[in-house]
């Protein structure tokens with residue numbers, strides 16, 4: 614077995630231990646653990662505040678390097694960016710909320726997609742500054758979001774792909790438990806399908 618890898622796991626569901634996306638993320642950790650020893654850092658995004666006025670003003674100014682007061686959103690942002698920068702693998706456990714990411718995860722994105730820190734603006738567009746690392750997303754949705762039977766839009770996957778590509782993270786893989794609101798039998802089937810997809814993915818790696 615190779616050396617320990619650092620896994621940063623983001624928890625964005627408000628449902629605590631009952632969370633389906635958290636449950637799925639455990640399976641992803643099991644898959645990773647079959648290949649590496651893991652050092653897992655959990656960050657519960659339910660505790661994360663929104664960015665604030667000073668943060669927005671600083672990002673709009675030509676330089677914001679020295680403005681981080683203790684406890685400020687700018688300092689929180691710097692800490693979250695360091696966590697991300699130090700991770701070998703990013704694992705995001707997320708439900709779908711109203712066709713996209715929950716506001717907890719959006720708040721994290723607002724802290725880490727930061728000009729001069731994680732991307733630069735260029736005439737050709739935004740250029741990411743982070744070292745690329747694998748990103749696994751454990752996604753739970755009440756309805757279906759894939760295939761011909763899906764009856765709702767999915768802004769979550771394209772949004773996360775675009776947001777993380779902005780900072781240089783392009784190696785993303787989504788695992789989904791879909792239809793958690795469709796009854797007990799459908800839930801068990803969705804869990805079993807996700808479990809076999811995770812197992813197949815990591816056995817092929």
Ligand SMILES: Cc1cc2nc3c(=O)[nH]c(=O)nc-3n(C[C@H](O)[C@H](O)[C@H](O)COP(=O)(O)O)c2cc1C
Nearest residue numbers: 626632633634708709710711712753754755756793
């Ligand atoms: C505020 C809110 C909005 C939701 N919006 C959607 C939605 O747009 N599409 C969907 O399929 N499920 C939606 N759901 C259902 C959740 O995605 C589903 O219950 C999921 O399994 C929850 O995962 P979790 O247990 O990890 O929180 C929503 C749930 C909540 C609480």
